[in-house]
Amino acid sequence: MNSYWEEERKNHDLFEEIKEDKKVSVCIIGGGLTGLQTAYNLSDKLDVVILEKDRICGSTSGKTTGKITSQHGVFYDYLIDSQSKEFAKMYLEANEKAIQNIKDIIEKEEIECDLEEESSYVFTKQETKLDMIKNEQKAVDKLQKEKSDYVKEIELPTEISGAIEFKNQAQFHPLKYAYGLAKAIIKNDGKIYENTKVTDIKRENEKYVVYANKNKVIADYVVLATRYPIMNVPGYYFLKMYQSTSYAMVFDAKKKLFDGMYISYETPNVSFRTIRDGDRELLLAVGYDYKTGTEELRDGYQRLEVIVRKMYPDAEVLYKWTAEDCISLDKIPYIGQYS
Numbered sequence: 001m002n003s004y005w006e007e008e009r010k011n012h013d014l015f016e017e018i019k020e021d022k023k024v025s026v027c028i029i030g031g032g033l034t035g036l037q038t039a040y041n042l043s044d045k046l047d048v049v050i051l052e053k054d055r056i057c058g059s060t061s062g063k064t065t066g067k068i069t070s071q072h073g074v075f076y077d078y079l080i081d082s083q084s085k086e087f088a089k090m091y092l093e094a095n096e097k098a099i100q101n102i103k104d105i106i107e108k109e110e111i112e113c114d115l116e117e118e119s120s121y122v123f124t125k126q127e128t129k130l131d132m133i134k135n136e137q138k139a140v141d142k143l144q145k146e147k148s149d150y151v152k153e154i155e156l157p158t159e160i161s162g163a164i165e166f167k168n169q170a171q172f173h174p175l176k177y178a179y180g181l182a183k184a185i186i187k188n189d190g191k192i193y194e195n196t197k198v199t200d201i202k203r204e205n206e207k208y209v210v211y212a213n214k215n216k217v218i219a220d221y222v223v224l225a226t227r228y229p230i231m232n233v234p235g236y237y238f239l240k241m242y243q244s245t246s247y248a249m250v251f252d253a254k255k256k257l258f259d260g261m262y263i264s265y266e267t268p269n270v271s272f273r274t275i276r277d278g279d280r281e282l283l284l285a286v287g288y289d290y291k292t293g294t295e296e297l298r299d300g301y302q303r304l305e306v307i308v309r310k311m312y313p314d315a316e317v318l319y320k321w322t323a324e325d326c327i328s329l330d331k332i333p334y335i336g337q338y339s
Contacts, residue, residue, distance in 0.1 A: 001320065001321040001322070002319075002321065003062055003063045003248065003319065003321045003323075004250045004275065004282075004284070004318070004319040005057075005062055005063070005064075005066065005173060005174055005175040006057075006062050006063075006175060008173070008175035008176055008179065009055065009175070011179075012179050014055070014194055014195075015052075015056070015182075015192045015193060015194040016193065016194070017193055017194060017195040017196045017213055018051065018193040018196045018212055018213050018215050018217070019213075019215065020215060021215050021216045021217070021218070022049060022191070022215070022216075022217045022218070023217075023218045023219075024047045024048065024049045024191075024217060024218070024219050024220075025042075025046040025047040025048065025219065025220050025221065026039075026042055026046050026047070026048045026049070026219060026220065026221045026222075026223060027048075027049050027051065027208065027210050027217045027219035027221070027222050027223070028048065028049065028050045028051070028222075028223045028225055029051050029198050029201075029210065029222065029223065029224050029225060029226055029230065030050075030051075030052065030224065030225035030226040030227070031050050031051075031052030031055075031056035031057065031058075031192065031194065031225075032056070032057055032058075032059060032060060032061035032062075032225060032226075032227065033057065033061040033064075033174060033177070033178060033181075034061075034225040035050055035052070035223070035225035036050070036056065036057075036178055036181040036182060036185070037102075037181065038223055038225060039181075039185050039190055039192075040105065040181045040184055040185055040188075043184070043185045043188035043189070043190035044188045047189070047190075048185070048188075048190040048191070049190065049191040049192075049193070049217060049219075050185070050190070050191070050192045050193065051193050051196045051198055051210065051212050051217065052192070052193065052194050052195075052196060053195070053196060053197040053198070054194065054195065055194055055195075056178055056179075056182060056192065056194060057174065057175055057178045059227045059324075060227050060323065060324065060325060060326075061174055061178065062174070062175060063248065063321055063322075063323035063324075064174050064323065065171075065248075065261075065271055065273060065284060065286050066171055066172055066173060066174045066273070066275075066284075067120065067169070067170075067171050067261050067271075067273060068098075068099050068102055068169060068170040068171060068172060069095075069099070069120040069166060069169040069170070069261065070092055070095030070096050070098075070099065070166065070169070071120045071121075071122060071164070071166040071169065073122055073263060073265065073269065074122060074132055074133065074136045074164075074265055075136075075331070076088050076091075076092065076136060076139040076140050076143060077132075077135050077136045077138075077139035078331070079091060079139075079332075080139050080142065080143075082330065083332075085142060085143070088139070088143055089143045089144070091332070092140075092143050092145060099168075099169065099170060102170070102172075102177075103115070103170065105181070105184075106172075106177070106180070109180055109181075109183075109184045111176070111177055111180030111181075112176060112180070113172045113173045113174075113176035113177040113180060114171075114172055114173040114176065114275075114276050115170060115171075115172045115177075116170065116171050116172070116276070117168060117169070117170050118169055118170060118171055118259060118260050118261050118273075119165050119166060119167045119168075119169060119259075119260045119261070120165070120166045120169040120260065120261040120262075120263075121151075121154055121156075121163045121164065121165050121166075121260055121261070121262045121263070122136070122163060122164050122262075122263050122264075122265055123154060123156075123160045123161075123162065123163035123164075123262060123263075123264060123265065124160065124161050124162060124163070124264065124265040124266060125158070125159060125160055125161060125264070125266065126161060126266065127161050129161070129265055129266065130161050130162050132265065133150070133161075133162045133163065133164060133265060134150065134162070136164055137149075137150045137164050140164070145166070147166070147167035147168055148164065148165065148166050148167070149164070149165045149167075150162060150163070150164055150165075151163050151164075151165050154258075154260065154262065155258035155259050155260055156258050156260070156262045156272060156311070157258070157311045157312075158310075158311060165260075169261065171261055171273055171274075173275075193212075195213075196212050196213050197212060197213060198210055198211065198212045198230060199211050199212065201222060201231060207219065207220065208220070208221070208222045210222060224338070227324075227326055228241075228243075228326055229334075231338065234338055234339055235338050235339060237334065240328060240329050241326050241327060241328045241329065242291055242292070242326075242327055242329075243291070243292035243293065243324055243325070243326060243327070244289050244290070244291060244292060244324065244325050244326075244327050245289060245290055245291075245292045245322055245323070245324050246286055246287060246288060246289035246290075246300075246322065246323050246324075246325075247286065247287065247288050247289075247300035247301055247303075247304055247320070247321075247322055247323075248284065248285070248286040248319075248320065248321050248322065248323055249284075249285050249286075249301060249304050249305065249308070249317060249319065249320045250275065250282050250283065250284050250285075250317075250318045250319040250320075251282065251283045251284075251285065251308055251312065251315040251316060251317055251318060252280065252282055252283075252315065252316045252318055253281075253282070253283045253308075253311075253312040253314075253315045254312065254314040254315060254316065255312060255314070256281070257274045257281050257283055258272075258274065259274075261273045264287075268287055268288045268289055268290075269287055269289075270285060270286070270287030270288070270304065270307060271284075271285070271286045271287055272284070272285055282318065283308065283312070283315065285304050285307065285308050286304075286323065287300075287304060288300040288303050288304060292324060300322075301320055305317065
């Protein structure tokens with residue numbers, strides 16, 4: 001099922017598929033937000049090509065919540081314990097810089113993508129979970145995160161025991177942003193090919209040879225920005241991650257909504273944000289995730305609907321879809337050289 005965001009495709013033409021051999025500086029495999037952002041950052045300096053097997057943002061990026069935040073649930077206390085305080089601080093600062101980087105690109109390229117600066121919150125309704133929230137705030141304080149607070153009230157119309165607020169976060173329309181990036185990449189003479197499936201990558205004569213649609217792309221560098229690793233060796237990364245599926249629904253709540261972005265700490269957690277849709281304000285709810293390939297969590301849509309109707313009894317369902325994410329075993333994203 002298409003997401004709410006994917007309706008944006010109707011306003012854009014399909015990029016052509018690759019039909020001839022190419023020589024470039026950088027070949028990026030995967031046209032999601034990671035691939036597009038990487039291509040944008042390089043395209044004014046190097047010759048760049050993106051190869052996407054389907055449509056750009058046709059997988060995870062097209063079904064995301066559209067939140068831009070360094071707050072990933074209750075995470076930094078875990079990161080300090082499992083890695084180190086220095087590592088956790090570096091992770092936090094990288095995420096904060098990424099938020100600012102996106103804002104800067106939107107301003108520079110004049111991308112109309114419904115960007116809104118918001119606070120993000122992770123909250124709990126259970127007194128028994130409150131210590132975890134407070135411990136997370138202490139961990140964030142250790143990392144000297146500015147504008148982070150423990151709060152006992154939020155705008156979301158539900159009772160809570162406590163929450164952590166990260167200020168100066170943001171939300172946007174991911175597909176509008178993606179097509180804005182694509183326009184800038186093309187302006188910088190970069191190339192984007194859709195319906196172009198990569199089948200193999202080889203190292204020959206100090207170059208990389210990428211095979212796609214019976215054609216070859218010869219590149220100095222290759223960036224794998226796919227949802228799932230398409231190379232098994234080296235690394236065997238497919239053994240070091242699992243897939244997580246969650247449910248998503250968009251509602252017309254029929255009344256004024258809240259400011260801020262929210263995710264519950266309880267398991268399974270539920271995430272909430274608003275969407276500007278012309279003159280109306282919609283509600284996006286995402287949650288009830290389960291490990292893909294296991295027995296599917298039953299009635300995920302119905303469970304989400306029950307939660308939303310407790311807050312907004314007259315809410316009308318407009319869209320529903322499932323989203324799938326790759327989760328590494330240590331919860332830290334993979335970045336760097338394949339090894």
